[in-house]
Amino acid sequence: MRMHPLLRSTILLIFIAFMIIPVIATMVFSISTRWDRSILPEGLTFEWWQKVTSNPAFKMTLRNSFYLSFGTAIALVLLVTPSAYWAHIRVQKSKAIFEIMSALSFGIPGVILALSLIRFYSNIPIPLVNTPNILLLACMELSFPFMYRPIANALDSINLKTLTEASMSLGGNWIQTLWYVILPNIMPGVLSGFLLVFSTVFAEFTLTNLLVGARFKTFPIYLVEFTRFDGRQASALATISFVVAWIVSLLILWISGRKAVSAGGAVVVH
C-alpha cells in the first residue's frame, strides 16, 4: 500500500516548497535593498526594518493587536471553561449549544457577522457600535470554536465524574472543584485554546476593518495600509506576522504534544 518512493518524495518536496517559499521570500525581501529586477537581491539592508519600527504607529498598532488578542482569549477562557465543565458534568444535552455555536461561527462569514452586529446594535441604546468593545465581542464569536474544541477534548479525556465526586465528597463546592481539581487537569486544553484564539485574533483583519475602521488600528490593518504604498516596509510587517503565527503554533504543538491543533470542527476563518 506504500507509495512509490520517487513519487512520494516529489509530492512532498513540491508541497514543502509551496508552503515555505512565500514565507522565506517575504523575509529576504524585507532585508533586501532591491529585489525586483534581478534573480538575487542586489544587496542587504536593515533600512526598512528601522524605518517601519521607528514609526510611532508601529508600536501603537502592535499594542492594540496584543490587547485585543489577549482580551479576547481571556474573555473566552472565562466564558467557556466553567460552562463547558458544567455542560459535560451536569447537562449533557446542552453540549448541542456549543456545537451549534461552533458551526455557526464557522458558517457565518466575517463580513456578514460585522454587518449583523452593526445593524442590530445601531438600533438599540447600548453604546457598542464603533467601539473596540464590539470588536472584542465579535472576535469572541469568530474564535469560539478554537476555545471550545480543545477544552471539550480535554474534558473528555479525563475522568470527570470521579474527580468531581471525589472533590465533592471532601466538601468542595462547584467553584472549588473547578478551580482546584478540574482546571489543573484540563490546563493543556485551556492553554491550547488560549493560544489558538490569540493567534487567530492577532491576524484578524475583516472584523476590525468593518467594525471600527481607523478608530482602533490593529497590526493587520497597519500592514494592509503599507502594502498599498511601500512594499518593502510592508514585507517587514508581514515577516513579524509570520513569526508571531509560527511561535504561537509551535507553542501549541509543544503543549498539546503533537496533537492536531486545528482538528475537525474547529476550522479557520480567513
Added chain:
Amino acid sequence: MDWLPLSPLILFALGFQLIPVISIIISSFNSKHGYTLNNYERAFTPMILNAFKNSIQLSTTTATLGVIIGAFVAYAIISSPNKFIQNALIALADVTTNFGGAPLAFAFIIILGSTGVITILLKEVGINLYPKFRIYSISGLTIAYLYFQIPLMIMLILPSLLGLKKELWEAAINLGATTFQYWWYIALPTLAPALLSSFFILFVNSFGAYATAWTLTGPDVNLITVQIAALIRGEVQLEIELADALSVVSMCITLIGVIGYLSLARRSRRALS
C-alpha cells in the same frame, strides 16, 4: 435550575450570534410599506450575480483542488517511513492552516507579482508569466487560497487515512485484487464521505474569505464578500438593506455547506469505526 450556570454562554450566543443574524434576515424582507421582496430584486443586479458566480466558482475550484492535492500530500506524508519527517510535515500543515489573510496575500505579491521573485526567475529561463497571468486576479487568488486550503485538507483527512484498516488491504490483495482495484473498489468508497465532507468545509472556508482577497486584489476582483463589505462601508450607495439581502443569500449557501459537512462527517466516522 441545572441550566442557570449556562446563562452567560446562552446570553452571549443570543446577543452576538443569533439575534443579530435573525435581525438582518428580518430587515432584508422589510421596507417602509411592510414585507417585501423588493430588496432582493434590487440587490440582484448583473454585477452582483457576477459576484456570486465568481465566489462560487473560486470556492468550488479551490475546494476541489484542495481536496485532491491535500489528500495526495496527506497520503504521501503517512506513507513516509521516516517518523521524524512525518511529524515535521504534519506540524508544517498544522501551522500553515492558521496562516492566511493579509500577510499571506502580500507574500504572494512578492513572489508572483509583476516584478515578483518567481516572476523574474521564470523570465530568466524564458517563461513570461505576465501579461497573461496576474496575481491580482481570480487565478492569482486561487493560488493564494490553496496556500491555506491544502494544509487544512491534510489535517481534515489524516485521521481517515490513518483509520483505513491494513486488514482490508491484505484481504483484497490475497484475493487477487490489483492496487488500483483496491483503491477504486475499497479505499475510495470508504473515504468518500470524509472527502466530500472536507470539500464542504473547504468550500465554506473559501466562500467567506475576505481579507486575502481584499489585500491581494482590492476591489478589482468581484466577489460577494467584497461587495457586501463595500456596502457596509457605504462606498457604493447608502442602501444597507441591499447588504442584508445579499448576506441572507450568502448565508444560505454557507450554511448548506456546513450542514452537508456535519451530516457527512457523522457518516464518515461510522464508516471508519
